[in-house]
Amino acid sequence: MTSLASKSNVQLIKDPRYIRNIGLLVGGIVLLLAAVLVGLMAGAISLPAAEVWTALVRDSDSEARQIVWNLRLPRVLTGMLAGACLATSGAFLQGVFRNPLADPGIIGVSSGGGLAAVVIMILFPAQIAYLPMAAFFGALGAAVVVYILAWKGGASPLRLILAGVAVNSLLGAGMTTLMILNSEKVQAVLPWMSGSLNGRSWPHFDALLPYTIVGGLASIFLIKQANLLVLGDDTAKVLGNRVETGRLLIILLSTFLAGAAISIVGMVGFVGLVVPHIVRLLAGGNYRILLPLSAIGGAALVVMADTAARSWFDPIEFPVGILLALLGAPFFLYLLRKGLGK
């Protein structure tokens, strides 16, 4: 298969991925910056880049400053953080489950957070301020229940997925029941259910930022763990890894990140599924590059999708989650077909 390279040639063969990965990182950052810039420029009133820049750097009472600094910037930044959290979470879970279909929904994050949010919105509308906290703990609770149900001398990926399916359908049934019994209040719930950045501002950003920082730092320490788990349980054990502890830590971190994101922006789907998938196709399966690229890609995707959702359909504000699903589903089918062709 390979021609016999001479000794001097061997020295010259350097890892071709190194250059490519740096290129991908730079490309990802440029894409994200472009998405942010367009996100600040586009909207009901479009502003040229120069005006956006002036509004960003100079404090004034101008209308542009109002729009850019108080409306668009916090929304774009919140979308960035949420996208990064969701994509990181998905990238981790796909590795832990060794299943390309895994996303934060698989361990009950969406249904647990969703049920908690619906309970607050429908049954305790006065306590709406506690919605993010309820959604976060709902997500965490559901994931813990899934994990406990899957445990049988160890939590194998297959049992985790099966337990996740069961818990998801149970919580989903609860959510639907609540909504049917209170159909007059469903209107208020729907935008949250489909994931929306509408009206997200500095307080939302301030709430999400510490979670993102803590989760991001923890992610760095779990990269090695994820890289071992993808080799399979047996191999990871033979390499001296404590498989169950590592898997639990990664599941907890993924739940933490995704739970924080959906508690602020609602049930935004597809980011956690599609972004790590694309990144894996481009950059390969090493978490040292897969994880940062997924975070950047997720941030860029949510910012772009939200910009489209609020400017394409003006004056209607489209929930970003629906747009992501509308674009994400066909793309995912395309990936599946491409995979089948191999």
Next chain:
Amino acid sequence: MNAALSASDLKYGYRTNTVIEGFDLDVKPGEWLGIVGPNGSGKSTVLRMLARLIQPHHGTVAMYGECISGMSTKAIAKKLTMLSQTQEAALDITVRELVRRGRNPHLNWYEECRGEHEKVVDWALQSTKMTELQHRSLLALSGGERQRAWLAMCMAQSPEILLLDEPTTYLDIAHQLELMELIRGLNKEQSLTVVMVLHDLNQAARYCDRIVAIKDGAVVREGRPSEVFQPQFFREVFGIEAKIHDDDGIPFYLPCGIACEREG
């Protein structure tokens, strides 16, 4: 002298079905031991217990005299490694990246594979003839190359004991022999202790110092290949009639048919 690996009175079973019972084994340092036996005889189960991938329900496994059930996973991994029949197939990482992960037992949780560790990685790649392919993706390798890549990862652990579970099953004959020769080199030059579950009995006779035959969860024959290879052995353990020939002191067998009074 302590045995590299020793198992005493192992028992393992699923519910009412006992897979292994009363199993004893001693593996000398630097020895190449082949474990053979019919399907379902419990060969793989024994290997998995030796690597502590599963815990025996009774009995103990000791490595250089120390009971492995009380050792940390990392302490075991510094001396013992295992290559299975098949590995995670859909991994898009380079060979070198895979082999670097073999250094894991020698690194603290905050440490990266660099410096001296990279030199071990170079050595592991070289000793498995994977240096030229080190920057290829695992996805782009043939079956034989991929198996060598995983063996390189095992060698990067700088193990003293290598366990292998039918590592040649899905390889063509040339790649089978290539892998066996590689392991022979490691066994002789590094005095690596090798315990290998094997399907091909002729290969077992050619490469192994000693053969242990398992049937119904217990050792039924044990000894040098020339001692084990007797018509009676093939009749009792595998239920076949076989003719034994000799090739420069290495026995080989030719199957001639199913034995008449075959049990079960």
